[in-house]
Amino acid sequence: MSAAFDDACALVGQIVHGDARREIVAGAARAGDAGRAIAQLREWMRADAWTAGATRVDLAAPIAALDRQARAEGFHAIHDWDGKAERVNQDTIAVEVATYILNERGVGPVDPFVLSVLLDYYVLYVLALLSLNVWADEGDAGRRLDDIDRLLAGLQGPNGSGQPFAADAATLMLLGTSHYESDDGAYDRMLARARTLGSRHRLRLALIHAACLGGHLRFGIEATYGQDFGLMRDDNGVDYRWLAFSLATLMAEYVEPAVQGADREAVVEALIGGLTADAAAFLGSRPLASLAACAGEVAEFRDRLHAYRQGLLEAFERHRPRDDAYSPIALFFNFSQNVLKGEVVDAMLWGEPWPLTLNDLLSGLDGEARNTARSRLMTTLADYARRNPDRIRGRPMPAIVYDLRAGRRAFSAAMRAVRDA
Numbered sequence: 001m002s003a004a005f006d007d008a009c010a011l012v013g014q015i016v017h018g019d020a021r022r023e024i025v026a027g028a029a030r031a032g033d034a035g036r037a038i039a040q041l042r043e044w045m046r047a048d049a050w051t052a053g054a055t056r057v058d059l060a061a062p063i064a065a066l067d068r069q070a071r072a073e074g075f076h077a078i079h080d081w082d083g084k085a086e087r088v089n090q091d092t093i094a095v096e097v098a099t100y101i102l103n104e105r106g107v108g109p110v111d112p113f114v115l116s117v118l119l120d121y122y123v124l125y126v127l128a129l130l131s132l133n134v135w136a137d138e139g140d141a142g143r144r145l146d147d148i149d150r151l152l153a154g155l156q157g158p159n160g161s162g163q164p165f166a167a168d169a170a171t172l173m174l175l176g177t178s179h180y181e182s183d184d185g186a187y188d189r190m191l192a193r194a195r196t197l198g199s200r201h202r203l204r205l206a207l208i209h210a211a212c213l214g215g216h217l218r219f220g221i222e223a224t225y226g227q228d229f230g231l232m233r234d235d236n237g238v239d240y241r242w243l244a245f246s247l248a249t250l251m252a253e254y255v256e257p258a259v260q261g262a263d264r265e266a267v268v269e270a271l272i273g274g275l276t277a278d279a280a281a282f283l284g285s286r287p288l289a290s291l292a293a294c295a296g297e298v299a300e301f302r303d304r305l306h307a308y309r310q311g312l313l314e315a316f317e318r319h320r321p322r323d324d325a326y327s328p329i330a331l332f333f334n335f336s337q338n339v340l341k342g343e344v345v346d347a348m349l350w351g352e353p354w355p356l357t358l359n360d361l362l363s364g365l366d367g368e369a370r371n372t373a374r375s376r377l378m379t380t381l382a383d384y385a386r387r388n389p390d391r392i393r394g395r396p397m398p399a400i401v402y403d404l405r406a407g408r409r410a411f412s413a414a415m416r417a418v419r420d421a
Contacts, residue, residue, distance in 0.1 A: 074186025
């Protein structure tokens with residue numbers, strides 16, 4: 001498996017560095033019109049093999065090996081779940097998006113930007129698949145995550161579409177697991193491995209998982225479980241265990257910081273974002289049965305929160321959702337990969353990149369200009385989700401919601417739980 005990992009990294013490197021992507025896009029564009037060009041790109045996606053000028057980049061064998069290993073661990077990193085048919089989709093996520101774009105933009109002249117984004121989105125999911133294989137053959141998982149970080153930087157560099165996706169390999173790991181999997185144990189096995197990483201990588205995992213699980217579980221309480229926290233806790237034990245790991249890791253960083261300034265504020269933001277999911281579950285006097293396996297982490301988190309409570313309350317207050325600013329606490333969704341997918345699809349429909357990663361949408365930091373873009377994008381995605389709702393408990397429910405009132409409710413409940421702990 002280490003050979004498949006290394007081979008895939010080397011081949012992805014051939015695509016993301018230099019002129020390979022421009023040559024791939026130019027080759028597809030020679031098909032003549034938008035429909036034929038997108039269909040050609042989709043054919044190469046399905047084959048996992050690309051022609052860049054005189055060079056052929058064949059990823060089929062390493063991707064098949066990496067996908068088999070990920071499936072053996074319980075994950076379908078590059079395939080989504082069809083909830084209605086109750087099965088894993090045959091096409092990959094990238095191919096499904098290409099098919100959607102073919103239907104929506106398959107008429108008229110070729111738009112190289114659309115082809116470039118589709119190619120980059122395909123590579124993104126190859127990197128997500130790689131991120132779930134960093135522990136294979138007892139290799140150096142931290143080094144492999146660093147290798148993926150470098151490839152991600154190349155993907156989002158000057159030779160690509162200009163559409164950013166994710167901040168780091170930790171986010172790719174979350175994207176590769178951000179859909180329903182029938183084997184809950186897969187997430188627990190992954191969590192056990194995550195605890196073996198060095199502190200830098202554990203912190204990155206904690207930052208993105210606290211933010212995403214906050215949004216996912218806020219969606220659960222608002223939409224799926226009808227404000228029944230007991231039902232949500234019973235049904236999402238593995239999410240609560242990952243959130244316990246994330247909160248404990250973030251609290252340890254808050255108490256003994258390795259970072260300062262804006263990076264430290266990101267820790268504070270992720271802490272309160274995670275707590276808005278269900279703070280009482282981690283601060284109550286009666287530990288949840290589903291958290292028994294990580295009781296030590298929960299107790300450590302609770303003890304440190306007690307010791308630093310006043311300072312934390314003051315720090316958390318800076319992240320209270322306001323009418324005049326973007327707030328990630330007002331964002332909730334079924335799965336985070338759908339948030340990124342919506343951004344990517346919208347960029348292709350309009351022919352212009354959004355200057356935001358998934359991580360950017362899960363934060364309110366970095367100033368007014370970025371918050372303006374966040375608010376515009378979230379208005380777009382939430383409006384589309386309202387017009388195309390899922391059905392949950394017999395009623396229509398959008399998969400992405402931005403609701404400041406719900407965000408303020410969740411924030412206030414978390415602050416009460418912190419004060420009363």
